[in-house]
Amino acid sequence: MPRLFGTDGVRGLANRDVSVELALSLAQATAVVLGKGRSAEARRKQGRRPTAVVARDPRVSGEFLSAAVSAGLASSGVDVLDAGVIPTPAAAYLIADIDADFGVMISASHNPAPDNGIKIFARGGVKLPDEVEDRIEAALSGDALAPTGAGVGRIRRFADAEDRYVVHLLSTLPKTLDGLHVVIDCANGAAAGVSPEVFRDAGARVTVIGNDPDGLNINEGVGSTHPAALAAAVLEQGADVGIAHDGDADRCLAVDAEGRIVGGDEIMAILAVGMAERGVLRERTLVTTVMSNLGLRIAMREQGIEVIETKVGDRYVLEELSARKLSLGGEQSGHVILTDFATTGDGLLTGLQVVSEMARTGKTLAELAAVMKLYPQVLVNVEGVDRDRLGADAEIADAVIAAEKRLGDSGRVLLRPSGTEPMVRVMVEAADQETAEEIANDLAAIVRSRLAHPAA
Numbered sequence: 001m002p003r004l005f006g007t008d009g010v011r012g013l014a015n016r017d018v019s020v021e022l023a024l025s026l027a028q029a030t031a032v033v034l035g036k037g038r039s040a041e042a043r044r045k046q047g048r049r050p051t052a053v054v055a056r057d058p059r060v061s062g063e064f065l066s067a068a069v070s071a072g073l074a075s076s077g078v079d080v081l082d083a084g085v086i087p088t089p090a091a092a093y094l095i096a097d098i099d100a101d102f103g104v105m106i107s108a109s110h111n112p113a114p115d116n117g118i119k120i121f122a123r124g125g126v127k128l129p130d131e132v133e134d135r136i137e138a139a140l141s142g143d144a145l146a147p148t149g150a151g152v153g154r155i156r157r158f159a160d161a162e163d164r165y166v167v168h169l170l171s172t173l174p175k176t177l178d179g180l181h182v183v184i185d186c187a188n189g190a191a192a193g194v195s196p197e198v199f200r201d202a203g204a205r206v207t208v209i210g211n212d213p214d215g216l217n218i219n220e221g222v223g224s225t226h227p228a229a230l231a232a233a234v235l236e237q238g239a240d241v242g243i244a245h246d247g248d249a250d251r252c253l254a255v256d257a258e259g260r261i262v263g264g265d266e267i268m269a270i271l272a273v274g275m276a277e278r279g280v281l282r283e284r285t286l287v288t289t290v291m292s293n294l295g296l297r298i299a300m301r302e303q304g305i306e307v308i309e310t311k312v313g314d315r316y317v318l319e320e321l322s323a324r325k326l327s328l329g330g331e332q333s334g335h336v337i338l339t340d341f342a343t344t345g346d347g348l349l350t351g352l353q354v355v356s357e358m359a360r361t362g363k364t365l366a367e368l369a370a371v372m373k374l375y376p377q378v379l380v381n382v383e384g385v386d387r388d389r390l391g392a393d394a395e396i397a398d399a400v401i402a403a404e405k406r407l408g409d410s411g412r413v414l415l416r417p418s419g420t421e422p423m424v425r426v427m428v429e430a431a432d433q434e435t436a437e438e439i440a441n442d443l444a445a446i447v448r449s450r451l452a453h454p455a456a
Helices: 020-034 038-045 061-074 088-097 130-139 161-171 195-201 228-237 264-278 294-302 314-324 347-361 365-369 387-392 394-410 433-451
Strands: 010-013 051-056 079-085 102-106 115-122 155-157 181-185 205-209 241-244 253-256 285-289 306-310 328-330 336-338 377-383 412-417 423-429
Touching: 020 061, 020 102, 020 115, 020 130, 051 061, 051 088, 061 079, 061 102, 061 115, 079 088, 079 161, 088 102, 088 115, 088 161, 088 347, 115 130, 161 195, 161 347, 181 195, 181 228, 195 205, 195 347, 205 228, 228 241, 228 253, 241 347, 253 264, 253 365, 264 285, 264 294, 264 328, 264 336, 264 347, 264 365, 285 314, 294 306, 306 314, 314 328, 314 336, 336 347, 347 365, 377 433, 387 412, 387 423, 387 433, 394 412, 394 423, 394 433, 412 433, 423 433
Parallel strands: 051 079, 051 102, 079 155, 181 205, 181 241, 285 306, 285 328
Antiparallel strands: 010 115, 102 115, 241 253, 328 336, 377 423, 412 423
16 A cells, blocks of 8 residues: 655645545544653643644635544634644644644645645644654554543634744845835735735835635736746836746746846755855755755855755755755755754745845846856656666666766766656756756656566
8 A cells, every 4th residue: 555645745736636534534643653752741731721723724624624633623622723724834833832732734746736735744833754644654554532512622723824934034134225116926826915015024126926816816827936926027017136936935946137047956055155155054055855956065065065966855955954964955856955044945945035135235136156167967767677787787788888978077967766656767967958858768768668567
């Protein structure tokens, strides 16, 4: 039986894969596992109940799913603070800010509107380790908590949730944004209510697109997965910079004044250099995944900044940041973690820090991004193969060695099995696009021939 939890919570087609019944049961199981922590027990000894924050993005299915989660928690003796529609990183921050025992975010992030998901955060607003997710999944088949009378939880509106988050974001700024014209793309998602407000409060002149969520148009032609809309708006408005969020606003991509998209790797380079100059980049170290562009590694080396690589997935980045008490890490997707201010990727925080760096240095976004050169990167997905045999195939290994020898210091090869599908991902970086495509396609052909499933 496949594991219920994926790389970022439970996700699927709402009202089918992610049903009311699942949401209710998952909330009850979460109360069993996370409602018995030390903080929850301390509350009980004081005659109080455990507390959880529940929030959602504006998908129409989030209305009934958040109701089901709140019902499951309250019926299990957990007091619920309903924060309504707010970004995922806002929910994580609020869990820590009010010292809640845990929290639940209803969102499918950058996925289309028919999908939805359930993300669970532990006390402190941190994502759950695999072993705790496994305990919650196991608890689904056990008995739910069923208090009566005064033991039943209450559901209340978290009235100042958004205000608390805005104040927090503004407190992180090293420099206000006075004089800068920013276009914000809210992806018709959870950022629509708060991102324009916080950028205005920070001093920027703000133009907004993708800020009319109707429950069905989240991520539809806008946001970080469709940055062309933002690029066009920046050029039309003659703005200094554009900031794009995804549906739950845990990611950030940017657009410079010429309409060029500035991705997650370039954003990390900008922030790493700026933080190093200000003396707040701990151990002068940046944490990225193996998919980050070779140009980022080269640029950081030239700046005297160490780069640590992890497996693909923000949870692995966060684990490394936590283990070494570092301050900056992230992914190519624009999921950037600034541990001095957040426990997860925060697209609003990231965008504010990038624009603040423009204000601090007096440089344009293009000038800041020029700290690194993006190497052409080609990714080929080889489908329908036996991914488990990848590491043991000598012919593939020899082909990779030959490709790396051909590229020398001006390129990179990465082959990795998909974590969820019968697929091998072939990634090649090179000094020019033609070479990257040629080597990637050659390696993909070898992988396809060597790892093809035997004919039935």
